[in-house]
Amino acid sequence: MSMQSFDVVVRGGRVVTPQGVAETDIGIRDGRIAVVGSGLSSAGDVIDARGLLVLPGGVDAHCHIDQMVSSGARTADDFASASMAAAFGGTTTLISFAAQHRGQSLRRVVDDYKTRAEGKSVVDYGFHLIVTDASQQTLDIDLPALVSEGFTSVKIYLTYDALRLDDRAALDVLAAVRREGAMPLIHAESHDMIAWFTEKLLSAGYSKIHHLADARPILAERDAVHHAVSLAELVNVPIVLVHMSSAEAVEQVRWAKKRGFPIHAETCPQYLVLTREALGRPSFEAAKFCCSPPLRDKTSQDALWSALSDGTLSILSSDHSAFLMEGPDGKLRDGPDTAFNRVQYGMPGLELRLPLIFSEGVVSGRLSIERFVEVTATEPARLYGLAGRKGAIAQGADADLVLWDPKKQIRIDPDTLHDGLGWTPYEGREVTGLPVMTMVRGTVICREGERLAPDGHGRLLARARPEACAIATPPVTGFDVVSGRFVCDAPAS
Numbered sequence: 001m002s003m004q005s006f007d008v009v010v011r012g013g014r015v016v017t018p019q020g021v022a023e024t025d026i027g028i029r030d031g032r033i034a035v036v037g038s039g040l041s042s043a044g045d046v047i048d049a050r051g052l053l054v055l056p057g058g059v060d061a062h063c064h065i066d067q068m069v070s071s072g073a074r075t076a077d078d079f080a081s082a083s084m085a086a087a088f089g090g091t092t093t094l095i096s097f098a099a100q101h102r103g104q105s106l107r108r109v110v111d112d113y114k115t116r117a118e119g120k121s122v123v124d125y126g127f128h129l130i131v132t133d134a135s136q137q138t139l140d141i142d143l144p145a146l147v148s149e150g151f152t153s154v155k156i157y158l159t160y161d162a163l164r165l166d167d168r169a170a171l172d173v174l175a176a177v178r179r180e181g182a183m184p185l186i187h188a189e190s191h192d193m194i195a196w197f198t199e200k201l202l203s204a205g206y207s208k209i210h211h212l213a214d215a216r217p218i219l220a221e222r223d224a225v226h227h228a229v230s231l232a233e234l235v236n237v238p239i240v241l242v243h244m245s246s247a248e249a250v251e252q253v254r255w256a257k258k259r260g261f262p263i264h265a266e267t268c269p270q271y272l273v274l275t276r277e278a279l280g281r282p283s284f285e286a287a288k289f290c291c292s293p294p295l296r297d298k299t300s301q302d303a304l305w306s307a308l309s310d311g312t313l314s315i316l317s318s319d320h321s322a323f324l325m326e327g328p329d330g331k332l333r334d335g336p337d338t339a340f341n342r343v344q345y346g347m348p349g350l351e352l353r354l355p356l357i358f359s360e361g362v363v364s365g366r367l368s369i370e371r372f373v374e375v376t377a378t379e380p381a382r383l384y385g386l387a388g389r390k391g392a393i394a395q396g397a398d399a400d401l402v403l404w405d406p407k408k409q410i411r412i413d414p415d416t417l418h419d420g421l422g423w424t425p426y427e428g429r430e431v432t433g434l435p436v437m438t439m440v441r442g443t444v445i446c447r448e449g450e451r452l453a454p455d456g457h458g459r460l461l462a463r464a465r466p467e468a469c470a471i472a473t474p475p476v477t478g479f480d481v482v483s484g485r486f487v488c489d490a491p492a493s
Contacts, residue, residue, distance in 0.1 A: 057092025
């Protein structure tokens with residue numbers, strides 16, 4: 001097709017986009033995809049991809065890396081170890097969190113996280129802002145400046161004492177985020193329901209880890225998802241609801257979509273491949289399966305797969321939140337008999353997100369290969385201001401590519417993973433389909449189990465304001481007293 005010369009040509013692979021699969025070549029120049037077509041010449045390297053799938057590098061838009069969580073514990077990995085785990089799992093872009101705790105300057109928080117990541121990550125990365133202090137300084141000074149610098153998404157919590165916003169503060173943040181054209185993310189669980197039920201369970205002597213699933217019931221998620229939609233609808237701003245875990249939460253998302261509300265929702269591998277029965281194991285093992293929201297039943301699992309396939313759920317992220325098992329920051333830092341509300345919530349997921357969902361989704365026939373690419377790469381890039389740069393194999397995009405062997409099989413063993421934790425909730429599970437080579441901006445960073453890139457190859461991404469926000473949130477021109485909503489087409493009378 002072309003006699004142009006390229007730095008690298010990936011030849012003969014089955015290239016996958018959300019639109020389909022085609023056997024073709026990819027020409028790379030200056031770290032970007034220059035041409036997708038056949039018969040490309042190269043003055044540089046030629047990578048033989050025959051017999052392999054060529055996928056866009058995964059975009060994992062929900063990761064907690066080197067972060068102090070609400071309990072005061074810090075996650076176990078830094079950006080060096082987390083990014084290597086991501087790379088070996090086929091993920092080439094991370095979006096982690098810069099977490100403000102109450103009383104902190106949002107600007108200083110971001111500067112601290114930039115320092116923590118600088119010179120460490122081997123894949124490209126960005127930060128969502130977590131806002132817990134809805135002060136004038138945060139909303140009117142720090143937030144506008146940070147959004148203009150490329151931090152174009154903001155997360156708020158409706159639960160956890162140290163993180164949650166009441167409705168008034170949540171509305172203030174959503175209005176400020178809307179004003180700046182950024183994307184809001186919401187952790188939706190009903191705080192007071194959970195706190196009330198936790199108190200009742202503990203006072204009756206029900207403190208074992210398996211009661212976590214009782215203390216954070218599906219009802220608390222369903223209620224909070226509906227409430228989050230109502231808050232966002234009042235302000236007229238699109239939202240991303242993170243880590244949907246239950247059939248009833250999915251029904252709330254479907255209800256909002258049918259009403260035309262611009263809602264996007266995410267789920268995670270743990271909710272698709274694990275169930276709450278795992279919490280019934282002895283405490284040391286059960287702690288591995290503690291996350292928030294908790295694992296649900298098979299009915300919810302099936303509903304999530306259907307919703308991911310039919311578009312009700314938009315994206316698949318890991319919600320990677322890795323802790324050692326013991327020690328001052330460990331999941332069981334209070335000892336093996338700790339109560340369910342004292343266990344550190346969170347699971348590792350960066351390295352196994354794509355292999356698990358390829359195996360359980362594509363190989364098992366629940367997801368098409370095109371939909372797999374869409375929910376793990378293309379759509380998270382679009383929602384978070386990286387469209388055209390990440391998550392797609394297209395001319396002009398960064399050459400973030402993964403060569404994938406759809407037939408390669410392994411039994412998951414924590415000793416072969418790259419996160420250094422020494423444990424995984426997926427131990428012993430067999431998966432089919434694995435990455436064998438990962439490229440970031442045209443550079444091979446790992447291949448066949450071998451690390452090739454140094455720390456610091458990854459770059460901090462300045463993300464654009466998401467198109468979904470620009471389309472869905474034109475300037476407010478008034479307030480309609482009849483509907484009780486802000487309007488964008490005429491001033492209020």
